[in-house]
Amino acid sequence: MARYIPPKQGKMGQVIDVIVLLIMSIGALYIPLWLGLAGSSKLPVPADEPTWESLGQNAVMVERWTALGYDPASAHDLITARFDYSFTWGALALMVVVIVGYFALMLRLSEKEYREVIAEKFDGK
Amino acid sequence: MANTDITSKTMDGMGPHGTKVGLLRVLGPAHVWALGVGIVLVGEYMGWNFAVGKGGAYAALIACWFAGILYSCVAMIDSEVTSTVAAAGGQYTQAKHIVGPLMAFNVGLYLVFAYTMLEAANAITLGYLITVAADMTGAVEPVSDRPFIVLAIMFLAWLNYRGVLATLTFNLVITAFAFVAILVLFFASAPWSDGTMMAHADLMSGQAALPYGWLGVLAAMHFGLWFYLGIEGTTQAAEEVRSPARALPFGTLAGIMTLLIAATLTWYVCVGYLPWEYLGDGVDGAVAPLFSAAQLTGSTALVVILGFGTLFATLASANGCINDASRAWFSMGRDHYLPQWFGAVHPTYRTPYRAIIFLVPIALIFALGAPLDQVITFSILSGLLGYTFMPINVILFRRKWPLDTIKRGYEHPFHPIPAILLICLCAVTYFAVFLGYGTQLIAMVSFYIVVSLWFHFWRYRFVKRADQFTMPWPKPRGY
Numbered sequence: 001m002a003r004y005i006p007p008k009q010g011k012m013g014q015v016i017d018v019i020v021l022l023i024m025s026i027g028a029l030y031i032p033l034w035l036g037l038a039g040s041s042k043l044p045v046p047a048d049e050p051t052w053e054s055l056g057q058n059a060v061m062v063e064r065w066t067a068l069g070y071d072p073a074s075a076h077d078l079i080t081a082r083f084d085y086s087f088t089w090g091a092l093a094l095m096v097v098v099i100v101g102y103f104a105l106m107l108r109l110s111e112k113e114y115r116e117v118i119a120e121k122f123d124g125k
Numbered sequence: 126m127a128n129t130d131i132t133s134k135t136m137d138g139m140g141p142h143g144t145k146v147g148l149l150r151v152l153g154p155a156h157v158w159a160l161g162v163g164i165v166l167v168g169e170y171m172g173w174n175f176a177v178g179k180g181g182a183y184a185a186l187i188a189c190w191f192a193g194i195l196y197s198c199v200a201m202i203d204s205e206v207t208s209t210v211a212a213a214g215g216q217y218t219q220a221k222h223i224v225g226p227l228m229a230f231n232v233g234l235y236l237v238f239a240y241t242m243l244e245a246a247n248a249i250t251l252g253y254l255i256t257v258a259a260d261m262t263g264a265v266e267p268v269s270d271r272p273f274i275v276l277a278i279m280f281l282a283w284l285n286y287r288g289v290l291a292t293l294t295f296n297l298v299i300t301a302f303a304f305v306a307i308l309v310l311f312f313a314s315a316p317w318s319d320g321t322m323m324a325h326a327d328l329m330s331g332q333a334a335l336p337y338g339w340l341g342v343l344a345a346m347h348f349g350l351w352f353y354l355g356i357e358g359t360t361q362a363a364e365e366v367r368s369p370a371r372a373l374p375f376g377t378l379a380g381i382m383t384l385l386i387a388a389t390l391t392w393y394v395c396v397g398y399l400p401w402e403y404l405g406d407g408v409d410g411a412v413a414p415l416f417s418a419a420q421l422t423g424s425t426a427l428v429v430i431l432g433f434g435t436l437f438a439t440l441a442s443a444n445g446c447i448n449d450a451s452r453a454w455f456s457m458g459r460d461h462y463l464p465q466w467f468g469a470v471h472p473t474y475r476t477p478y479r480a481i482i483f484l485v486p487i488a489l490i491f492a493l494g495a496p497l498d499q500v501i502t503f504s505i506l507s508g509l510l511g512y513t514f515m516p517i518n519v520i521l522f523r524r525k526w527p528l529d530t531i532k533r534g535y536e537h538p539f540h541p542i543p544a545i546l547l548i549c550l551c552a553v554t555y556f557a558v559f560l561g562y563g564t565q566l567i568a569m570v571s572f573y574i575v576v577s578l579w580f581h582f583w584r585y586r587f588v589k590r591a592d593q594f595t596m597p598w599p600k601p602r603g604y
Binding site for chain 1: 178179224226228229231234238324327328331332336340341398399402403409410417421461463464466487490491495499503555556559560563564565568570572573574575576577579581585586587588589590593594604
């Protein structure tokens, strides 16, 4: 099998490749943050003048909150905030398709490249 | 059977494809343990408590143990493959030889992002600790954490630039201190005594037991990974250990046992001191839960010990992360998967200095600009994609080179049960991340799809085909 000779990449080409990779990676990580889509809807339940009793705290819990420097008003948001785990089956199906599709695509393209590597490395031996 | 010499000077593992200017082989099993545990132990000092927030205290414990099973599978599988493919880049180099170049490119990126985000999370925690220490020592004005974040990352990058032996010896000492600090807090709390301040029954009663029901247990698996994330980093030192076949399995498996003990003790101490709602909020509540627990004991000595424990754990972890991320980046540069400029070794210090310097600003961007739970989620997602690769990798490894074809430094037992178990636990964790952080999950996988297409249709043209396979192995079966 003829040996593949890759083209030589110039310095400018190398710089452009790094910039493209940086934009893609920082974009993927930051775009959800910028669009406000990151994280879940962990929201506190509004309440007027909360008390330890209304917040469902027993004596030991109250002692610990107090030692941490909290009173019922300042602890209210921490105590009542809950995640919203409701989801649609469509969203779940999308996640499965994206993850399975990604690995399927990658294994398929990798296999194609790997066969070239093995063919050239062992050259019919 | 091919007799694989994994310390050969003429194969991949010594230098850039057999050249003599390679990384120095100076590390022993204790350094491997320190690299693995050093990166991960910070997971006991911060971040794991988001699992309490997602499911409650019991859910976090169940997640901790299931994540322990997941990582035991990772350590077993990784030890077998790494003890045979002992070269810088760890799982990246494994993927290159076993699955193919595109998979290797993706695995390299998983490693770089998992470790760089973990490094950023460490720097955020360190900055928080400095501001708390300033408050406690009577600072009259609020102290900004930003200069300390920048200084910590720059200092550790400089340490890595100067040499791996000094770096990992430094890690060994501070990791040991951080581990002992957890033991000190546990024994000082005297859980067997009637006078103990820990109050598990009261703090975990009523709705505090399982606030989200069993769905919360599943959701907690997301941050349960944080107890151990990064233990697989031991393989990054493969090219720099004196005896890879002995040191890598020993160091990695000793590391996972250490972490199982530390994780369980950490959970026990923290949920015994802190209300679960405070403990479970790592942004507005317990940023550093062991330190917060120490504060509640009222003992100044414990506050100082756990304060230094947190400080050392973040430094050791960030240090190991710089070490591992730079080696993965260096390896990809050396193979032209990335611009070859990154594949240089420092002529004096013999370190991948350009990769080390390049990754510093990326860590800073995230440490200074993103909230802790988001940074941790990015790190966990990259790690999770890497763990999904591992069962595929080991199944293909055994199929292409059965046990009687090449000599392994270590053979993991019960194959393929660990691989199947690992892939099932990964599936559960994807669902756990989806519960609450689905947007990041989709965004990150979409990024890997786009970047994979970029590599396959553009970047791969610069890669020499046969040079990707440098191990002295026979031709794989089926090719």
